Amino acid sequence: MKRIRVNLRDRSYGVNIGSGILAQTGSWLKTRGLAGRLVVITNPVVRSLYAEALERSLAGEGFTALDFLEVPDGEEQKSLETAGRLYLEMERCLAERMTPVVALGGGVIGDLAGFVAATYKRGVPLVHIPTTLLAQVDSSIGGKVAVDHGQLKNEIGVFYQPWLVISDIATLKTLDAKTLGDGLAEVIKYGVIRDRGLLAYLEANLARIKAFDEPVLEKIVSRSVEIKAEIVSRDEYDLRGLRAILNYGHTIGHAIESVSGFQVGHGEAVAIGMLAAARISRQMGILGRRELGRLESLLEKVGLPTRIPDLEVESLVSAMQHDKKVSGGKVRFVLPRELGRVFITDDVDLSLVRQVLAD
């Protein structure tokens, strides 16, 4: 098992990563000073797979009155309406200021339950138990919790750090290939922005990853969490611009998701976005040809797309210009200098972007 600390002064917390560690939830919550009543927010898919093991662990440590609040599966549940229903159910469960909310599920559950925990009675203790690769390496770390509202995706939210994150690698075994791919796209992102060794590790261990080899998954989750933890601990509230490098692949990726009407999934869109950003850097004479080829071949071997489906270049460019990452009317790009090192620029010629997208 690996324990990584997210250093945020009095809001610091540990991220425990290991196989089968769901069974230790009860004792870890007790160590954090939590006891008594507890509310678990989850969805029917995850509940049927993992609630029993969680319940056994909690009951074994004397947690009483465990209430499981279920939210149907799907991004559309990340809404103010669902949050509103959960507040009332929490009230019915007699949840108090120190009653922890445990978010058991993927990023949708983590963001929604986190938002509810942050706002119910002005904030109750939050524990993340992420069960998708994306949630383990990305959404459970860094304290961004949010719901969607109308056109506003992830824009109604707050920064709210959990008390503890428990990432049980064994829960990843039940993921389908597409959901695993969404997480792998983010892992590749961490490699490109900070750690070419992680990319080499992915290249060498792809077959094992696809076979859900637990030590290999533990290693890639741990390294990804270390990288994200280091970045967010220096820029907790996303005010210093340091967190911006986490958007590598996402400027173009978000445009692809939105122009495709969310037919292209997040991981797929980010994969295309990462490669397009690398091509832009190559065209600018910065990224080497072999580096670009290596990234493209890794994405292909993982099974992520590298080409844009039939989408209008102009629609993509205008979607980018409307993205929230735009500052002062300019589109900001995170571009690789080499694999493992990126730079941020808002000085990319849009005709170059158009050309790369059209290719």
Ligand SMILES: NC(=O)c1ccc[n+]([C@@H]2O[C@H](COP(=O)([O-])OP(=O)(O)OC[C@H]3O[C@@H](n4cnc5c(N)ncnc54)[C@H](O)[C@@H]3O)[C@@H](O)[C@H]2O)c1
């Ligand atoms: N807060 C952040 O910093 C942050 C960062 C990245 C993404 N996000 C958010 O995360 C969300 C996407 O998260 P996601 O990719 O985990 O999607 P998700 O939560 O919808 O989960 C994907 C699917 O996998 C199922 N599932 C979850 N765990 C499973 C398991 N162990 N076995 C089998 N099936 C399982 C879910 O029921 C769902 O159908 C988006 O809403 C996105 O905005 C937030």
Ligand SMILES: [Zn+2]
């Ligand atoms: Zn992402």
